[in-house]
Amino acid sequence: RTGLAVRGLVVRYEGPGRAGTTAVAGVDLDVGVGEVVALLGPSGSGKSSLLRAVAGLEPVAAGAVTWDGRDVTGVPVHRRGFGLMFQDGQLFPHRSVAGNVGYGLATAGLRRAARDARVAELLELVGLAGYGPRAVSTLSGGQAQRVALARSLAPAPQLLLLDEPLSALDRGLRERLTGELHDILRRTGTTALYVTHDHDEAFTVADRVAVMIDGRFAQVDRPGRLWRAP
Ligand code: ADP
Numbered sequence: 001r002t003g004l005a006v007r008g009l010v011v012r013y014e015g016p017g018r019a020g021t022t023a024v025a026g027v028d029l030d031v032g033v034g035e036v037v038a039l040l041g042p043s044g045s046g047k048s049s050l051l052r053a054v055a056g057l058e059p060v061a062a063g064a065v066t067w068d069g070r071d072v073t074g075v076p077v078h079r080r081g082f083g084l085m086f087q088d089g090q091l092f093p094h095r096s097v098a099g100n101v102g103y104g105l106a107t108a109g110l111r112r113a114a115r116d117a118r119v120a121e122l123l124e125l126v127g128l129a130g131y132g133p134r135a136v137s138t139l140s141g142g143q144a145q146r147v148a149l150a151r152s153l154a155p156a157p158q159l160l161l162l163d164e165p166l167s168a169l170d171r172g173l174r175e176r177l178t179g180e181l182h183d184i185l186r187r188t189g190t191t192a193l194y195v196t197h198d199h200d201e202a203f204t205v206a207d208r209v210a211v212m213i214d215g216r217f218a219q220v221d222r223p224g225r226l227w228r229a230p
Pocket residue numbers: 043044048
């Protein structure tokens with residue numbers, strides 16, 4: 001198994017007349033199985049565009065995305081066993097916590113007893129054991145993001161794509177959840193691509209960090225070996 005390989009990827013948005021934006025200007029990236037790579041860079045540097053292109057949610061102007069050597073360029077995320085987690089707006093408001101976490105398992109045809117066991121295991125993993133029957137409207141922001149994480153991990157995705165998953169939370173909570181997220185991704189052996197504009201978050205969560213500026217990688221290395229602004 002070789003994991004994710006991105007080669008010469010270009011994402012372009014059309015604009016009026018000749019104006020247009022090249023959001024991703026031809027990048028190469030490998031994410032090994034079980035590895036967590038952060039895409040770190042300022043707003044507008046192309047992180048989300050790259051992530052969404054890997055997810056098959058954004059048209060690719062040039063280049064290719066492969067998983068374990070198979071070409072998955074343009075194949076939507078849910079049809080290739082990838083998971084997604086966004087900043088917010090992702091829980092079904094009228095379902096219970098358990099209903100949210102188990103949603104994908106139900107549509108995948110997992111039977112009730114197996115589903116309940118898996119949901120309980122996931123809630124335990126994110127520190128919300130016993131929260132299954134609660135309405136999501138009663139959760140704090142941090143709890144809601146834990147439920148969202150549990151839901152995105154439920155089908156044991158081959159690759160988990162996270163787009164600023166903690167950026168809607170306040171600083172203290174974000175720091176705590178960043179550490180937890182690191183542990184959870186390691187314990188579950190999840191392969192992940194993690195978009196953030198926060199240095200500390202990237203350095204805590206990731207095995208390697210790709211620093212993105214103007215649609216290109218300025219550097220890609222392990223957190224301890226990266227050049228750091230003074
Ligand atoms: P981010 O928080 O990742 O920087 P933005 O707030 O820039 O994202 O963008 C939010 C949404 O608006 C995204 O779906 C993005 O694709 C879209 N968007 C961003 N920039 C533009 C733009 N110049 N024109 C149209 N849509 C945009």
